[in-house]
Amino acid sequence: MCGLYVIKPTLCGGRGVFATHPISKGTLLHTSHGPYASVIYREYRKEVCAQCFAYAFDSKRSTWSVKVERLAGFWFCGEDCRSVWVRRHVWAGVNLAGQMQASVNKLDKTLKKTKGARTTSSPNPSINLGSCNMTQESLDLAWRAAERHTLLEQLSDLELDMVRFLTTAMINRYVEDVYQPSPQDYHALSGNWTGLMKLQNNELDYVRSKPHILASHLRVYAFMRSAVIPILRPYVETTDMIRQLLGRDQGNSFGLYEVLDDNEMFGYAIYISGSYFNHSCSPNVRKERAGREMRFFTTRDVQPGEELCTNYIDINDGVKDRRDNLSKDWYFDCACQRCEWELESLAM
Numbered sequence: 001m002c003g004l005y006v007i008k009p010t011l012c013g014g015r016g017v018f019a020t021h022p023i024s025k026g027t028l029l030h031t032s033h034g035p036y037a038s039v040i041y042r043e044y045r046k047e048v049c050a051q052c053f054a055y056a057f058d059s060k061r062s063t064w065s066v067k068v069e070r071l072a073g074f075w076f077c078g079e080d081c082r083s084v085w086v087r088r089h090v091w092a093g094v095n096l097a098g099q100m101q102a103s104v105n106k107l108d109k110t111l112k113k114t115k116g117a118r119t120t121s122s123p124n125p126s127i128n129l130g131s132c133n134m135t136q137e138s139l140d141l142a143w144r145a146a147e148r149h150t151l152l153e154q155l156s157d158l159e160l161d162m163v164r165f166l167t168t169a170m171i172n173r174y175v176e177d178v179y180q181p182s183p184q185d186y187h188a189l190s191g192n193w194t195g196l197m198k199l200q201n202n203e204l205d206y207v208r209s210k211p212h213i214l215a216s217h218l219r220v221y222a223f224m225r226s227a228v229i230p231i232l233r234p235y236v237e238t239t240d241m242i243r244q245l246l247g248r249d250q251g252n253s254f255g256l257y258e259v260l261d262d263n264e265m266f267g268y269a270i271y272i273s274g275s276y277f278n279h280s281c282s283p284n285v286r287k288e289r290a291g292r293e294m295r296f297f298t299t300r301d302v303q304p305g306e307e308l309c310t311n312y313i314d315i316n317d318g319v320k321d322r323r324d325n326l327s328k329d330w331y332f333d334c335a336c337q338r339c340e341w342e343l344e345s346l347a348m
């Protein structure tokens with residue numbers, strides 16, 4: 001709902017969402033109508049509707065039966081979802097998502113057959129890919145080297161899912177560049193490429209916190225360069241787009257759960273307009289997925305000027321565990337008031 005909040009800088013958590021009016025408990029604050037980038041994990045693809053994310057098991061089925069003809073890889077809970085998906089994914093008669101999926105599957109099969117065990121060598125042996133002291137300069141060097149030495153390797157299932165996730169954003173960018181979609185199309189993606197680029201980029205923090213991830217990202221890039229269909233090739237000629245996307249994925253993506261956060265997680269997604277809510281260990285907002293939408297509701301009455309926050313982790317843990325989890329998985333030291341109070345009382 002517009003007019004109830006503004007996005008503005010916080011003291012120590014970048015930008016945040018602040019109430020401008022009194023808001024009562026249970027108010028629907030905001031709806032992100034659909035993700036700009038998303039993936040349903042491969043193992044769930046036949047069980048989760050590619051359009052509305054309905055889970056087959058909830059309907060007492062094991063899989064969905066409706067799929068896109070030819071270029072399979074997308075299953076739907078019914079004809080309606082399939083036709084919405086086709087309307088949004090088939091441009092000038094070309095099913096870009098289907099073609100990419102087929103190309104990714106083909107390359108994966110070829111690598112499995114021909115390469116066997118993967119290697120973990122650096123594309124440039126002089127660059128150390130596994131350091132928590134990584135600087136921006138050495139990170140840039142590693143990526144630039146990847147543009148010159150394409151080291152094609154078999155990917156893990158998680159990396160293949162990452163490829164599929166990146167592909168959805170790349171296709172949305174292509175459609176923006178070529179077809180100038182309508183405002184409704186942008187609405188359905190909760191923003192556009194420019195909006196996506198305004199989200200916080202966590203690339204360096206992520207690589208420092210999980211040093212092994214850089215080698216994985218470089219493998220994903222090399223794979224995408226080989227798997228990409230000709231129409232999308234310009235987007236992977238340099239590493240820029242993939243880096244921009246990977247830097248936003250970390251710290252901005254939402255888990256796609258059956259419905260509530262403690263159910264089965266079957267994928268992840270970037271909801272651009274929903275990415276401005278900061279974390280608090282005593283949140284006043286909860287998120288709820290409804291089909292493809294992500295909705296944000298207040299969980300108590302809120303006063304004007306108060307920050308509106310969700311929780312990124314389980315807030316039932318003790319202060320030390322919460323802070324460790326946020327630092328490990330979200331790369332920040334929580335600046336919320338509850339942490340401050342609980343840390344003070346621990347120090348006394």
Ligand SMILES: C[S@@+](CC[C@H](N)C(=O)[O-])C[C@H]1O[C@@H](n2cnc3c(N)ncnc32)[C@H](O)[C@@H]1O
Pocket residue numbers: 012013014015016199200202251252275276277278279280330331332333334335336
């Ligand atoms: C999903 S984004 C939220 C929007 C972000 N503040 C921005 O300006 O784009 C998550 C990032 O916000 C910051 N953040 C969120 N909650 C925070 C908190 N409780 N304390 C400190 N930083 C926080 C961290 O930098 C985190 O990586």
